[in-house]
Amino acid sequence: MDTVPWSTLLFAVVLLLGSWSPLSFAADALPLPQGRVVLTVTGKLAVTxxxxxxxxDMDMLAALPQHEFRTATPWTEGEHLFRGVLLSDLLRRLGAEGAEVRAVALNDYHHDIERQLVAEMPLLLTTHFDGKPMKVRHKGPIWLMLPLSDLPRFNTKRYHELLIWQLKSLDVR
Structure with missing residues (x-):
């Protein structure tokens, strides 16, 4: 019976393990935006x-898994339908590695969000409000939102502060 040389076996194992790296899943190429850039993500990213x-651009965000929920907010009357991409899904797609994310609005208001918190709550990058694309004059084009009606523990000032409207950028630190 023939034996396989150790060097051949070692090469095969290294090749196999290399193809299973966590970054290999996130490393799918990210296309260039074809429309107006509405969100820029910087920092500790594996995919850029x-x-x-x-x-x-909006089409790129729409191509990511979409989620929606109805909720009331302190800034609107009654419940409304919010649809968009979960922040956790976006960060996973980019292979983000940092311990926190700084979210920045068009007026430079910002809030730092712990990654642990992002993993624990369904923080939505809302691009559609009641089925219509969000406009800058109505808190768009992106509004960070939580399902406050379904998860009342997040309906506090602490969490309201991170529900940034007119979001323009995220920095993973």
Whole structure:
């Protein structure tokens, strides 16, 4: 019976393990935006499409898994339908590694969000409000939102502060 040389076996194991790296799943190429950039993500990312950053237009965000929920907010009357991409899904798609995410609005208001918190709550990058694309004059084009009606523990000032409207960028630190 013939034996396989150790060097051949070692090469096969290294090749196999290399193809199973966690980054190999996130490393799918991110296309370039074809429309107006509405979100820029910087920081500790494995996947980018520009100079050390990931830029998204609305079509790119729409191509990611979509989620929706109805909720009331302190800034609206009654319950409304919010649809968009979960922040956790976006960060996973980019192979993000940092301990926190700084969310920044068009007016430069910002809030730092712990990654642990992102993993624990369904923080939505809302792009559609009651079925219509969000406009800047109505808190768009992206509004961070939580299902406050379904999860009342998040309906506090602490969490309201991170529900940034007119979101323009995220920085993974």
């Amino acid at each position: 499409n520009a100079d050390n950053k990931a830029e998204f």
